[in-house]
Structures are given as C-alpha cells and as structure tokens.
Amino acid sequence: MNFLQNADEPDHLRLPSSCVLCDIAKGIGPEFDTENYVLFRGRFCYVVLNAFPYAAGHMMIVPYAHEGDFVNLDSTMLLESIDLARAAIDALREIYNPEGFNFGANLGRAGGAAFGDHIHFHVVPRWLGDTNFMTTLANVRVIPEALSQTYMRIRELFQAG
Numbered sequence: 001m002n003f004l005q006n007a008d009e010p011d012h013l014r015l016p017s018s019c020v021l022c023d024i025a026k027g028i029g030p031e032f033d034t035e036n037y038v039l040f041r042g043r044f045c046y047v048v049l050n051a052f053p054y055a056a057g058h059m060m061i062v063p064y065a066h067e068g069d070f071v072n073l074d075s076t077m078l079l080e081s082i083d084l085a086r087a088a089i090d091a092l093r094e095i096y097n098p099e100g101f102n103f104g105a106n107l108g109r110a111g112g113a114a115f116g117d118h119i120h121f122h123v124v125p126r127w128l129g130d131t132n133f134m135t136t137l138a139n140v141r142v143i144p145e146a147l148s149q150t151y152m153r154i155r156e157l158f159q160a161g
C-alpha cells in the first residue's frame with residue numbers, strides 16, 4: 001500500500017533534498033515562490049530567476065524531475081520547456097527590450113553547469129557590448145533588491161499569460 005501511494009506521487013516529491021533545484025521544485029505556496037523567485041509552475045517544469053544572474057532577467061527553466069542526462073529527458077517535458085522559453089523571451093522583450101538572447105543548457109559540470117546533475121535551461125537577455133556584465137553587477141551591489149524588482153515585473157507578465 002505504501003509503495004502504491006508513493007508510486008502515485010509526482011517524481012519530484014520522492015527525491016532526496018540534496019539538490020537546490022529539487023528543493024525549489026518541492027516548495028509549496030505563493031510565499032515560498034516569492035522568496036525563491038519562482039515565476040511560474042507548469043506541468044513538468046518551473047521557471048525561476050537565477051539568484052546569481054549574468055544579466056537582469058536571467059531565468060532558468062527547470063524540470064521538476066531530477067535528471068542529469070539530456071538524452072533521458074521526456075519529450076513532453078521538453079516541449080513544455082521550449083514553450084516556457086518562448087514565454088520568457090516574450091516577457092523579457094516587453095520589459096527590457098534586449099537586443100538578443102542566450103537560450104540553452106550547460107550539460108554536466110565540465111560543460112559549465114552549476115547544478116550538473118539536474119538539467120535546466122537558461123534564458124539570458126543580451127545587449128551588444130554587454131560582455132563586461134560581471135563588472136557592472138559587482139559595481140551595482142544591490143542584486144537582492146534588483147532581483148526582487150525583476151521578479152515582480154516578470155511574474156506579472158507570466159501570470160497575465
């Protein structure tokens with residue numbers, strides 16, 4: 001009986017909590033989402049602001065399932081993640097009017113993934129000549145406040161559909 005009940009639970013509720021992306025996946029309630037900058041929860045993935053952004057509006061699209069190998073990703077989930085990337089790009093265009101985007105994934109730690117064992121997709125707004133963004137961010141020194149401001153603006157657009 002216990003096994004059957006567990007089998008009915010979504011994958012992300014049965015996973016160990018040693019993964020920050022899983023911890024966010026398992027979070028419940030609007031307060032949790034606000035504190036963790038979760039912008040949207042879909043069926044298979046959620047959208048969250050990167051807490052250490054390369055640029056204002058840097059988002060991550062994260063599958064609920066803890067999967068580290070790209071070839072194991074489910075097609076339905078992948079479709080939703082592409083849809084969410086489109087919504088993210090749409091929202092970022094409206095707010096920041098960027099000149100371009102980076103969209104993609106770093107696969108494995110050697111590929112640059114910070115959470116190498118839980119695949120996620122980045123959407124980063126880009127501007128011509130923004131390559132010294134780290135310096136800019138370091139000089140601003142108000143990232144938490146800027147992050148919450150970014151969050152409120154983008155979330156509004158996501159909730160409006």
Ligand SMILES: [Zn+2]
Pocket residue numbers: 019020021022023065066067117118
């Ligand atoms: Zn995980």
